[in-house]
Amino acid sequence: MKPKQRFWQWFEANEAGIHEMVVSILRPKVDIQEVNQLPTWKNLHRQLARVHPGLLFQFGYAVPTVLEFLVSAGGIFKLAHCTKELVAQAPSLPRWKFVAFRQPLEMFEQASIGILIDGTERNVSFGEIKATLGQPNHNRFDVNLYVPYFDKAKQ
Numbered sequence: 001m002k003p004k005q006r007f008w009q010w011f012e013a014n015e016a017g018i019h020e021m022v023v024s025i026l027r028p029k030v031d032i033q034e035v036n037q038l039p040t041w042k043n044l045h046r047q048l049a050r051v052h053p054g055l056l057f058q059f060g061y062a063v064p065t066v067l068e069f070l071v072s073a074g075g076i077f078k079l080a081h082c083t084k085e086l087v088a089q090a091p092s093l094p095r096w097k098f099v100a101f102r103q104p105l106e107m108f109e110q111a112s113i114g115i116l117i118d119g120t121e122r123n124v125s126f127g128e129i130k131a132t133l134g135q136p137n138h139n140r141f142d143v144n145l146y147v148p149y150f151d152k153a154k155q
Contacts, residue, residue, distance in 0.1 A: 062097035
């Protein structure tokens with residue numbers, strides 16, 4: 001059995017204990033030192049490291065009755081594929097939503113900057129700016145930004 005399949009098999013078998021742990025640690029004023037010592041936390045970390053030692057995870061609420069299990073590549077571009085594959089293979093569990101990568105924070109999305117476009121200063125929020133990554137080429141890749149109000153044809 002492949003590591004990703006083994007991880008999800010383990011997750012499903014331990015889902016009740018993981019769910020209970022996550023609900024308890026998402027309460028206010030939880031000591032992170034204590035969380036790191038929880039057997040379920042340690043075991044989850046160990047199981048995910050068997051898929052790849054560079055993968056990270058975090059928890060939150062997707063909606064009040066559904067927990068979110070987020071898997072991240074920790075900013076390491078070469079692990080992005082591994083992260084996507086792992087989440088794509090996640091089982092369908094009613095109390096969970098599985099997500100690849102950290103999503104932008106709401107506060108960050110609402111922040112804005114002034115950009116001079118066609119001689120007019122526009123206030124653009126970071127949430128309006130979209131970015132894509134090009135294919136790696138000689139250890140480099142392009143970052144394409146899509147900015148509202150900016151029309152390349154007018155350049």
